[in-house]
Amino acid sequence: MQRMLIRFQQFMAGRHGLDQLTVALLCVSLFSNLMLGLTRWIWWYPLELAALALAVFRTLSRNHPKRWAENQKFLSLWNPFRQKCRRLWIDLKQKTLSFSASMEDKRTHRHFQCPQCGQKIRVPKGRGKIIITCPRCRHEFQKKT
Ligand SMILES: [Zn+2]
Secondary structure (H helix, E strand, C coil), rough: CCHHHHHHHHCCCCCCCCCCHHHHHHHHHHHHHHHHHHCCCCCCCHHHHHHHHHHHHHHHCHHHHHHHHHHHHHHHHHHHHHHHHHHHHHHHHHHHHHHCCCCCCHHEEEEEEECCCCCEEEEEECEEEEEEEECCCCCEEEEEC
């Protein structure tokens, strides 16, 4: 076992090894494998094999500058895309959060508008008929909450 490990290390010495592009290729290969099972579309198969072959080739390659340049190019395309995805995700999370907060607010509060100046007023629910005093213009009006 030990000898096999040393052999493997000798075999890998000087080779490019894993980088982000290779990991991405492995993901593409895995994804194609999954899609092949799901869709039965035959063209996933060559894609899976091609991505896998390219990943193995890049890992074992001794041409570092070329592989490095490929990886840099990949990263320059991938990073903006990833940032966009992350921003979209954060946006979506915030929207869901503020939506559920506003739903919660609708359950516990009612919103009125001052008939005189249009100021929005938030009042807790379940107080029956109350006199609301507008905080802006001091106009008083009666509402049921
Ligand atoms: Zn008012």
